[in-house]
Amino acid sequence: MIRPFQPYDLAGMYRVCLETGDSGRDATRLYRDPELLGHVYAGPYPVADPGLTWVAYDEHGLLGYVVATADTAAFEDWLEEEWWPGLRARYPRRAAADPGDGTQDWLRVAHLHDPPRTETDLLETHPAHLHIDILPRGQGKGLGRRLITTLTAALRERGVPGLHLGVGSGNPRAFAFYLAMGFDERQRGAWGSTMTMGLRKSI
Template sequence: MYRVCLETGDSGRDATPLYRDPELLGHVYAGPYPLADPGLTWVAYDDQGLLGYVVATADTAAFEQWLEEAWWPGLRARYPRRLAADPGDGTQDWRRVAHLHDPPPTPADVLHAHPAHLHIDLLPRGQGAGLGRRLMTTLIDALRARGVPGLHLGVGSGNPRAFAFYLAMGFQEARRAPWGSTMKMDLRG
C-alpha cells in the first residue's frame, strides 16, 4: 500500500521524485487505517501485484485521537520536528513531518454529519475499468451497514480527474481551499 500511495501521491501522479523517504507519505495517508480499523480496508490486485486500495475510518474524531495515542508518537520519534523545515530542494518530506507533528483537525461542522473519511489510490494500470467505483461502492456499503450517516474526503486542486470521479460517485463539494476541496456524501439516503 505504501508503494501505491507514493506512486499516486502527487495528485494522482508518481510522487517518488518528491520524497527522500519513500515511506513517509504512506505513514500519513495509508498505514494507520488498516491498523485502526481493518474492516474498512480493501485492496485490488492483478497479475503484476497491488493495483490500489481504499482505506477509511467510520469515525474521524476517534481516529484522530487514536493517531495521537498510538500512531504519531513512534513517527515523531523517527522524524523529529527539526525535519519539518523546508530544505529548499523541492522535496516534500518536510510537509509530511510537519503534518505528523501538528496534524490539522477536521472541522467540527464536517464531522457532525459526515464523520467517516477515506483515501483511495489506484495505479494507472488499474484506472478506467470500474475498479475505483467497485472499491468505493464496497466501502460505502460497509459504512451504511455500520449506520454511519456521512462520508467526507479531501481532493487536491491538481487532481481534476479525481474530483470528477468523486462527483460521479455522488459526492458534493462541501468547501474549497487553496489546497483543494473537501467533498461530502450523505449515506442515509
C-alpha cells in the same frame, strides 16, 4: 480482484501511495524517504480498523486500495495516542524545515508533529472519511467505483450517516470522478475541495 485487507498488503499499499502521491501522479522524486507518505495517508487506517480497508490486485500485484475510518474524531484521537508518537521519535521536528531542494518529506514531518483536526460541523453530519489510490494501469476499469461502493456498503451497515474526503486542486480528474460517484462539493479552498456524501441514500 478486490478483497479485504491482509497485513501482508501493507508494503504494496505504501508503494501505491507513493506512486500516486502527487495529485494522482508518481511522487517518488519528491521524497527521500519512500515510506513517509504512506505513514500519513495509508498505514494507520488498516491498523486502527482493518475492516474498512480493501485492496485491488491484478496479475502484477497490488494496484490500488481504499482506506477509511467510520469516526474521524475518534481516529484522530487514536493517531495522537498510538500512531504519531513513534513516528515523531523517528522523524524529529527539526526535519520539518524546508531543505529548498523540491522534496516534500518536510511537509509530511510537519503534518505528523502538528496534525490538523477536522472541523466539528463537518463531522456531525459526515463523520467518516476515506483515501483511495489506484495506479494508472488500474484506472478506467471500474475499480474506483467498486472500491468505494464496497466501502460505503460497509459504512451503511455500521449506521454511519455520512462520508467526506479531500481532493487536491491539481487533480480535476479525481474531482469529476467523485462527483460522478455521488459526492457533493461542500467547501473549496486554495488547496482543493472538501467533498461529502450522505450514506442514507443510494449511489
